[in-house]
Amino acid sequence: MTDAPDPEQTPAPASLDTVERAAGDPDREQPWADLGLKADEYDRIRSILGRRPTSSELAMYSVMWSEHCSYKSSKVHLRQFSEIPQETRAGRMLAGIGENAGVIDIGQGYAVTFKVESHNHPSYVEPHQGAATGIGGIVRDILAMGARPVAVMDPLRFGPLDAEDTSRVLPGIVEGVGHYGNCLGLPNIGGEAVFDPTYLGNPLVNALCVGVLRHEDLHLAKASGAGNQVILYGARTGGDGIGGVSVLASETFDADGPAKRPSVQVGDPFMEKLLIECTLELFAAGVVAGIQDLGGAGLSCATSELASAGDGGMRVDLDKVLLRDSTLAPEEILMSESQERMMAVVEPDDVAGFLAICEKWDVEAVVIGEVTETGRLEIDWHGARVVDVPPRTVAHDGPVYERPYARPDWQDGLQADAAEALPRPGSDEELKETLLRLVASPNLADKSWITDQYDRYVRGNTVLAQPSDSGMVRVDESSNLGVAVSTDCNGRYAKLDPYAGAQLALAEAYRNVATGGATPLAVSDCLNFGSPEDPAVMWQFAEACRGLKDACLALGVPVTGGNVSLYNQTGETAILPTPVVAVLGVIDDVTRRTPSGFRAADEAVVLLGETREELSGSEWAHVVHGHLGGRPPAVDLAGEQALAGLLGDLVGVVTSAHDLSDGGLAQTLAESSFRHGMGVEVRLEEVHADPFVALFAESTGRVLVTVPEEGMNELLARATAAGVPAARIGRTGGDQIVVDGRFAVGVAEARDAWSATLPAVLG
Incomplete structure (x- = not known):
């Protein structure tokens, strides 16, 4: 454990925007529009709180209510995935939509967890770090479920191969994916690299990770048990990524790039490797009652989601957070998306053991708060309260837009x-x-210029990798139980007919898994589209969701989770609608694959x-x-x-x-x-x-x-x-x-x- 600053020794500055002050000066001007909030959203926050928000509360709501984190334009269409039976034709779901990643029973006491997410806009701004931290983030999602990450994949989309900007972004993105994954010792077993003019200025970097766990090792993101301690561990919090993907992925690019360019996160794969091994040992020791990775929206997300999914209350001393930059204000700490961080809920009697394991792995850890029964998320800064909110209003009850959509005239x-x-x-x-x-x-x-930069066989359990139809890894070395995964999408098909295009993406991934001899079990998706403020784009999105739901019902495979990435367009030019679909299947004996x-x-x-x-x-x-x-x-x-x-x-x-x-x-x-x-x-x-x-x-x-x-x-x-x-x-x-x-x-x-x-x- 690293000693945390003592809030009693460093009093809060007199200018700090506290809850008390917010109640006393309701008319103070606040930069809600600069943070991406709409006027009605800001008014709703004031209504929820019964006062204006503090600057720290405004920071939290702005990142958590962003398009990237809240799914406010897509929720109404994603809800139909709940109509798909959670029992699959060859297994059952142990965790699904709403968790960090879906978990599927594959037999013999094993389960696998997998998910695909986007890191598109950050990868345009800073290709290497944007892509690298995309890998890092999806790996932590898998880790947070209690699983050991065993493989990654990277569906990629670029502008024309001979375009000048493709020569800028493609090498950096591939280098970032390879560097981070190779340093973690995770094989990259497949993906895609597709070129089309609509992706010029807006490449798509989707990242997938697969993890393996025993049924009894499943962990969920919740903060329950009053008096349980909240521990932040991993890398220190810095100024990189403030606003980060949560803001950057929630707006349209103009011809010269994004209108706002928050700092892209900076990844350290060696720190993440320590974090993985440390976390797996913490799970094995039985000292984790709840856990959440810190990705998009950072501490704002982790605290509000853990509290909201648990007993509903948490108190945090924000000044105990270990910093790389001592000048950060509380708002910046809450918005920072610095990488390689996790938050755990730990019973008081287990805290010493938890911290000892972190020290063994040279991973810094500090108790920053505790679970309460107040039903409130309360955050203090040097003894002064800067956040006092109902956590569900931050994490789950954000805006839900029924944006207009219509089949375009063309x-x-x-x-x-x-x-x-x-x-x-x-x-x-x-x-x-x-x-x-x-x-x-x-x-x-041939895509080996790309894939040769990835280690496809590290860990020794890769059975199939690019250029095979699907990637396949061995799960159990004694029985040879394994899983296969494929990601697919043809954006041209989706442009011609988004309903059929989504089904064709699913059908191809389903077929690719089957060609290797595996039985398809479940789906994760990464739905990449243009601006939701364009009714034609929203029609494409709605049709793709409807098509995917209908196809999953027909094939008997559930959607376990996924990601929506909107505002993928440069000026008025939207990308091809690109509903990337990942299908995971199980094979009883990988030695008999085709x-x-x-x-x-x-x-x-x-x-x-x-x-x-x-x-x-x-x-x-x-x-x-x-x-x-x-x-x-x-x-x-x-x-x-x-x-x-x-x-x-x-x-x-x-x-x-x-x-x-x-x-x-x-x-x-x-x-x-x-x-x-x-x-x-x-x-x-x-x-x-x-x-x-x-x-x-x-x-x-x-x-x-x-x-x-x-x-x-x-x-x-x-x-x-x-x-x-x-x-x-x-x-x-x-x-x-x-x-x-x-x-x-x-x-x-x-x-x-x-x-x-x-x-x-x-x-």
Whole structure:
């Protein structure tokens, strides 16, 4: 334990804005607008308190009622996720929406917790630290549930690859993700890197973490038990991140960047590593009654949420908080989003043991308050009261906006402009050139320039990682129980039809988990959209939420939690609606997972699923024609469910499985060949009558598998029983990709084109 300042020795300054003073000078002008509050919100705060707020109370309400922390524009739409049964078809939820992260029972006494969140605007302002602290924050969310973090993922979105600002933000973001995760010793097992002009000036940095715990180790964020002590431990509180993500993520960027640029948080992964090990030992010692990480809104969030979720009362001596900067005012301490901090509620008899464990790990800890029965959050500064509020009004009962939304006038015209009418390759040579052009396009090209900066195999339990369809980690080394995770979203599909776009994101992630042999269990989401003050954007958001809810009901997978990121636009240009969906699945034995590349010659190549003439929103339309219009591929959730069940039944029968998505069959053939340098020869008439459609359509619910000749009959029988179309389309072997006798391209030639794109631009 580190000695805290003695408030009796340092009296409060006479100018301090105390509760008593706030009651006596109701007309004092306050900078509520500068802190992001609206006039009616400020009036509501005054009504709640029966007086004007103190400057410290104003700071707390401003950050906790920000868009980022309060979800005030999205709550009305997110509530429908509660309609989804919490019992999954293969497990049960132990904790869900409202906690730091969702927790799912996976059997054998184990549970996993996972969540995906955004750190978009900070990563534009300061790419390295913005991305690094995004990883740090999501890891602490997982830790706070009582779990050991075991893996991370990073779905990323950027402007055009060759844009000047992409060259500024992309390397820094990748470096930040890699530096922080590598220092923590956490494998990065997957993610995405997508390029589109709408993300120019507003990159998306979404971060996911997976943690593992035993059922009995589950911890929740609540402060119960009058007299229990409140302990702040970890890094000291500094001036970095004051206002931070809570304000920065709650406004629109203009052409020159954000209108306000609060200091972006600064991360220290080595401190976080100590904090992880210290916290896990505290859990094992049984000295934690409640816990909360300090992320967005810092102490304002931790104190109000813990008190609100517990018995409703807490008293804090703010001047006991250990500082890196002694000049910080109480308002700044409450708003600081300094990283690597946790808050625990500890029974009095356990305080000494708690502090001893912190000292062992060289983690500073100090008792700053206690749980009370007052129903109030009371915060003192050098003996003077600066906060006296009902904690629920800060943490949970903030504004709820039913913002107007309407289908935009341009939507009909957009959907009418179908890509199916665009000029297509006419000759076999043009088909070959199209394949080579697409595999080298930024969205489909090799992403190892990015992923090679991440340690994908540290800890020794990574089973699958990029470029596999999903990431997979072993949970138990004796039984080989494991989990698989995939994150997906095609923003072009969501622009064409946000309802279907969200379902397509879920369907792809669900399918990717199943291709490895895992059973999909649960969903976390990160809903990235433009300004909620634009009715068209709010319509997109509402439709995406409705689509995701309906798809989860159909597939039997609950939403365990997630994140909403709004105001993602530069000036009047909103990003593509980007509802990133993460799906987690369980696999009983990771040694029996299904890999994703062609491994051996003379195996049958079988396409599962049906190919239709669906080209709108496709990578072909985007790359070749710069076109976005029409309707996205049709969603068949029953077909996806049948396909996933079949893929589980085919574990041990098929030797590889790779889903078809962006780029269609052509991209899947190429990626499957690149993995081990194994060629393939295919016939397209079994796929579709039009060779171009067969190669480049992006119909969903399709997976390419390989099977030895002796397993072919069993595969076809199981596919028939599952009601999944299955067509034998070729055979592996050689060193070329041979298409229907129409053209052939060397695997090495195509791989060179695929591999060269990012290094050619990024160095």
